[in-house]
Amino acid sequence: xxxxxxxxxxxxxxxxxxxxxxxxxxxxxxxxxxxxxxxxxxxxxxxxxxxxxxxxxxxxxxxxxxxxxxxxxxxxxxxxxxxxxxxxxxxxxxxxxxxxxxxxxxxxxxxxxxxxxxxxxxxxxxxxxxxxxxxxxxxxxxxxxxxxxxxxxxxxxxxxxxxxxxxxxxxxxxxxxxxxxxxxxxxxxxxxxxxxxxxxxxxxxxxxxxxxxxxxxxxxxxxxxxxxxxxxxxxxxxxxxxxxxxxxxxxxxxxxxxxxxxxxxxxxxxxxxxxxxxxxxxxxxxxxxxxxxxxxxxxxxxxxxxxxxxxxxxxxxxxxxxxxxxxxxxxxxxxxxxxxxxxxxxxxxxxxxxxxxxxxxxxxxxxxxxxxxxxxxxxxxxxxxxxxxxxxxxxxxxxxxxxxxxxxxxxxxxxxxxxxxxxxxxxxxxxxxxxxxxxxxxxxxxxxxxxxxxxxxxxxxxxxxxxxxxxx
Amino acid sequence: xxxxxxxxxxxxxxxxxxxxxxxxxxxxxxxxxxxxxxxxxxxxxxxxxxxxxxxxxxxxxxxxxxxxxxxxxxxxxxxxxxxxxxxxxxxxxxxxxxxxxxxxxxxxxxxxxxxxxxxxxxxxxxxxxxxxxxxxxxxxxxxxxxxxxxxxxxxxxxxxxxxxxxxxxxxxxxxxxxxxxxxxxxxxxxxxxxxxxxxxxxxxxxxxxxxxxxxxxxxxxxxxxxxxxxxxxxxxxxxxxxxxxxxxxxxxxxxxxxxxxxxxxxxxxxxxxxxxxxxxxxxxxxxxxxxxxxxxxxxxxxxxxxxxxxxxxxxxxxxxxxxxxxxxxxxxxxxxxxxxxxxxxxxxxxxxxxxxxxxxxxxxxxxxxxxxxxxxxxxxxxxxxxxxxxxxxxxxxxxxxxxxxxxxxxxxxxxxxxxxxxxxxxxxxxxxxxxxxxxxxxxxxxxxxxxxxxxxxxxxxxxxxxxxxxxx
Numbered sequence: 001x002x003x004x005x006x007x008x009x010x011x012x013x014x015x016x017x018x019x020x021x022x023x024x025x026x027x028x029x030x031x032x033x034x035x036x037x038x039x040x041x042x043x044x045x046x047x048x049x050x051x052x053x054x055x056x057x058x059x060x061x062x063x064x065x066x067x068x069x070x071x072x073x074x075x076x077x078x079x080x081x082x083x084x085x086x087x088x089x090x091x092x093x094x095x096x097x098x099x100x101x102x103x104x105x106x107x108x109x110x111x112x113x114x115x116x117x118x119x120x121x122x123x124x125x126x127x128x129x130x131x132x133x134x135x136x137x138x139x140x141x142x143x144x145x146x147x148x149x150x151x152x153x154x155x156x157x158x159x160x161x162x163x164x165x166x167x168x169x170x171x172x173x174x175x176x177x178x179x180x181x182x183x184x185x186x187x188x189x190x191x192x193x194x195x196x197x198x199x200x201x202x203x204x205x206x207x208x209x210x211x212x213x214x215x216x217x218x219x220x221x222x223x224x225x226x227x228x229x230x231x232x233x234x235x236x237x238x239x240x241x242x243x244x245x246x247x248x249x250x251x252x253x254x255x256x257x258x259x260x261x262x263x264x265x266x267x268x269x270x271x272x273x274x275x276x277x278x279x280x281x282x283x284x285x286x287x288x289x290x291x292x293x294x295x296x297x298x299x300x301x302x303x304x305x306x307x308x309x310x311x312x313x314x315x316x317x318x319x320x321x322x323x324x325x326x327x328x329x330x331x332x333x334x335x336x337x338x339x340x341x342x343x344x345x346x347x348x349x350x351x352x353x354x355x356x357x358x359x360x361x362x363x364x365x366x367x368x369x370x371x372x373x374x375x376x377x378x379x380x381x382x383x384x385x386x387x388x389x390x391x392x393x394x395x396x397x398x399x400x401x402x403x404x405x406x407x408x409x410x411x412x413x414x415x416x417x418x419x420x421x422x423x424x425x426x427x428x429x430x431x432x433x434x435x436x437x438x439x440x441x442x443x444x445x446x447x448x449x450x451x452x453x454x455x456x457x458x459x460x461x462x463x464x465x466x467x468x469x470x471x472x
Numbered sequence: 473x474x475x476x477x478x479x480x481x482x483x484x485x486x487x488x489x490x491x492x493x494x495x496x497x498x499x500x501x502x503x504x505x506x507x508x509x510x511x512x513x514x515x516x517x518x519x520x521x522x523x524x525x526x527x528x529x530x531x532x533x534x535x536x537x538x539x540x541x542x543x544x545x546x547x548x549x550x551x552x553x554x555x556x557x558x559x560x561x562x563x564x565x566x567x568x569x570x571x572x573x574x575x576x577x578x579x580x581x582x583x584x585x586x587x588x589x590x591x592x593x594x595x596x597x598x599x600x601x602x603x604x605x606x607x608x609x610x611x612x613x614x615x616x617x618x619x620x621x622x623x624x625x626x627x628x629x630x631x632x633x634x635x636x637x638x639x640x641x642x643x644x645x646x647x648x649x650x651x652x653x654x655x656x657x658x659x660x661x662x663x664x665x666x667x668x669x670x671x672x673x674x675x676x677x678x679x680x681x682x683x684x685x686x687x688x689x690x691x692x693x694x695x696x697x698x699x700x701x702x703x704x705x706x707x708x709x710x711x712x713x714x715x716x717x718x719x720x721x722x723x724x725x726x727x728x729x730x731x732x733x734x735x736x737x738x739x740x741x742x743x744x745x746x747x748x749x750x751x752x753x754x755x756x757x758x759x760x761x762x763x764x765x766x767x768x769x770x771x772x773x774x775x776x777x778x779x780x781x782x783x784x785x786x787x788x789x790x791x792x793x794x795x796x797x798x799x800x801x802x803x804x805x806x807x808x809x810x811x812x813x814x815x816x817x818x819x820x821x822x823x824x825x826x827x828x829x830x831x832x833x834x835x836x837x838x839x840x841x842x843x844x845x846x847x848x849x850x851x852x853x854x855x856x857x858x859x860x861x862x863x864x865x866x867x868x869x870x871x872x873x874x875x876x877x878x879x880x881x882x883x884x885x886x887x888x889x890x891x892x893x894x895x896x897x898x899x900x901x902x903x904x905x906x907x908x909x910x911x912x913x914x915x916x917x918x919x920x921x922x923x924x925x926x927x928x929x930x931x932x933x934x935x936x937x938x939x940x941x942x943x944x
Contacts, residue, residue, distance in 0.1 A: 132600035342650035
């Protein structure tokens with residue numbers, strides 16, 4: 001990214017975040033040139049980019065103003081949820097989305113894949129190659145059941161950033177966060193049990209509940225502050241809930257970070273009703289704020305939180321290395337780990353431990369967080385520009401996923417079908433609900449965007465939505 | 473291994489297999505020298521080794537004879553099983569065995585680890601290193617849910633040797649055979665269901681039943697012909713059994729290959745009672761016979777067999793790459809795969825596919841099978857020599873595991889405790905039963921034996937057993 005794009009993103013972000021309200025006069029070219037240490041022509045190019053994105057209007061002899069035409073999109077609405085636990089459906093839709101990975105010609109705009117092409121990941125590839133050719137063959141044997149001590153030590157160090165101080169003994173390595181969630185759920189629940197979930201919620205975790213015969217109770221969730229503590233308390237009074245499963249940081253799909261006081265309130269509630277919390281922190285290290293937000297686990301003083309995470313979003317999903325810190329449920333979690341995959345693959349664990357130990361993890365995180373934050377601004381700009389008025393958009397605080405709420409008349413499953421000839425696919429909202437809500441929503445991935453490819457694609461999606469609106 | 477050791481093993485094996493009965497005159501030194509194209513002194517050294525193992529007696533001026541002192545050990549007895557389904561216990565013992573992997577100073581004589589030090593595995597390490605450093609980064613992304621097409625194609629080719637002709641579409645890659653078994657069980661059973669198992673049976677598969685809340689019905693199993701069809705039929709008449717779970721080829725721990733007619737009879741029984749068969753074939757490619765024995769799957773004409781396997785025993789367990797061919801249960805199996813680990817790790821799949829495609833798999837198999845067959849002979853010799861009279865020993869037809877049945881007075885869990893100061897550990901028999909039978913049995917691993925280390929260790933175990941016999 002060159003200087004003017006960089007500057008355009010910084011300004012665009014400030015506009016999107018409401019720092020400069022609609023109609024407000026923006027700093028002059030000269031002021032920005034001095035402030036950012038760039039040439040006047042760089043600032044002019046940046047302003048022209050923002051004009052293209054319809055974020056900015058140039059008024060002759062007056063300067064640049066925040067566009068009045070395009071107001072900042074509203075946040076998605078808090079859903080009204082069914083007041084009872086439900087069997088989870090939507091597997092057919094989840095499967096359709098997973099199978100679409102095989103269509104290499106199709107542009108998947110909504111998947112969960114991070115950018116793995118950055119040069120800051122190269123040391124990891126080199127570490128993998130080194131480990132593969134070691135003369136010490138221990139990496140070919142069965143690992144210990146809880147995983148390589150070296151990697152668990154490194155993870156324990158990383159966890160300090162999220163406020164947790166735990167020993168390597170409290171961590172069990174898993175085959176991705178999927179296995180961590182699966183172990184967590186089976187460690188605290190039985191068939192038929194009710195689990196409270198944030199809503200919208202990660203489809204993989206909900207499908208796990210389905211696969212093990214549990215019911216989900218979807219709790220209304222605010223797009224800025226997260227799961228409603230009040231609604232959760234009402235649900236706890238009414239139903240024999242066994243656990244709460246949620247993603248409080250860099251939420252998938254809404255992107256919020258729950259404020260610390262709400263995390264603590266949630267924990268107190270779990271203590272009062274003596275239930276477990278399954279905390280998915282897989283995007284947590286990708287928070288845009290520094291230091292990264294605390295986990296609920298970091299406030300946990302009686303071991304009732306099972307922390308689940310992985311390197312799939314921060315490094316690369318193809319490695320399949322995750323972990324669980326199961327708290328007081330460790331014994332049961334170890335049994336569940338043994339019967340789901342035995343031990344975990346050894347070589348990638350050793351390579352990742354080396355990568356972290358040598359400082360490459362933090363370097364990569366800084367690089368990738370910066371990119372995601374910039375891309376968010378670009379993607380939000382496109383959605384504001386090409387999607388119909390009234391579209392609601394999330395304001396992610398981390399990660400690389402945008403949640404978009406369309407007019408109630410739009411069914412995004414139908415939208416996907418209409419987009420098939422264009423070889424474009426979005427993630428349909430319905431899979432983020434146990435019972436198929438959010439049919440008018442979609443998820444977009446902005447991890448890695450190429451303006452030449454993605455802008456026309458988002459534009460095309462917008463056109464199709466507009467067409468559907470007219471037909472409705 | 474040098475020439476005389478090699479020859480000693482060949483002769484030893486013939487004696488163990490009863491080709492030369494006790495008291496029988498063995499071929500003369502000159503005849504063997506000509507037959508095997510080795511020097512007379514090599515044959516003499518080989519005979520001296522066999523004398524040391526008490527398999528052969530030299531009679532002055534008459535030649536060498538099969539020892540009368542040491543008769544061939546009897547086979548383990550067929551167990552009398554409880555006539556009812558039971559909840560599976562023994563997790564504490566399984567965990568103790570798994571945790572012992574962390575004691576690097578301790579000699580584990582009974583684990584499930586193959587020899588990964590052979591030069592025929594080198595091309596795999598090189599392939600892993602190549603894949604790690606590819607400029608094509610697709611291996612870092614999420615794989616498709618059923619795994620890499622290239623690897624599934626290669627597995628489909630390998631399956632032809634076991635009599636199966638199936639497309640890559642029928643195969644789903646898993647994180648080791650553990651995940652394959654876990655998927656299979658959850659694809660056909662619910663909590664509380666009864667599963668018939670061979671007995672003794674692989675503890676990992678039984679612990680999976682335990683973890684998912686199923687009951688096991690242990691079916692008497694013959695150490696040569698496998699699970700009793702007659703006892704199974706009686707059980708099917710009496711109980712609402714949902715599936716049969718067994719290892720018909722190179723059985724763990726007994727080592728038999730079920731004859732084909734019994735495999736077919738088992739399948740017919742499953743068809744008559746309309747139940748599923750979970751076939752664990754993880755050691756099948758390590759059968760000593762050529763061609764390798766057929767799977768039950770190869771006779772299956774209505775998709776009721778779920779074939780589970782992996783490269784953990786043939787290549788290396790640390791890779792964690794296995795597969796399931798779930799037959800008619802594919803849809804459910806795919807859901808179970810998704811919720812247990814998401815997708816599988818990509819890099820090792822690509823590397824293994826290359827390794828097979830380039831012919832290295834068959835080369836390695838030939839090498840390793842030969843070694844295991846030779847080691848079996850050595851290990852059986854040691855057990856015959858150092859364990860008390862009356863010890864019963866299995867006669868494995870493949871793999872690298874020996875099952876030893878001691879006097880009923882001996883508890884192998886106690887034996888293990890007594891062996892702790894010697895830093896030696898065997899696998900206790902109790903973990904191979906759902907209900908803790910086989911307390912007087914143990915499993916030995918002969919994949920990789922170093923005479924200097926393993927012979928004294930087996931001797932020590934024998935001494936300890938003799939001491940226990942005297943104390944009993």
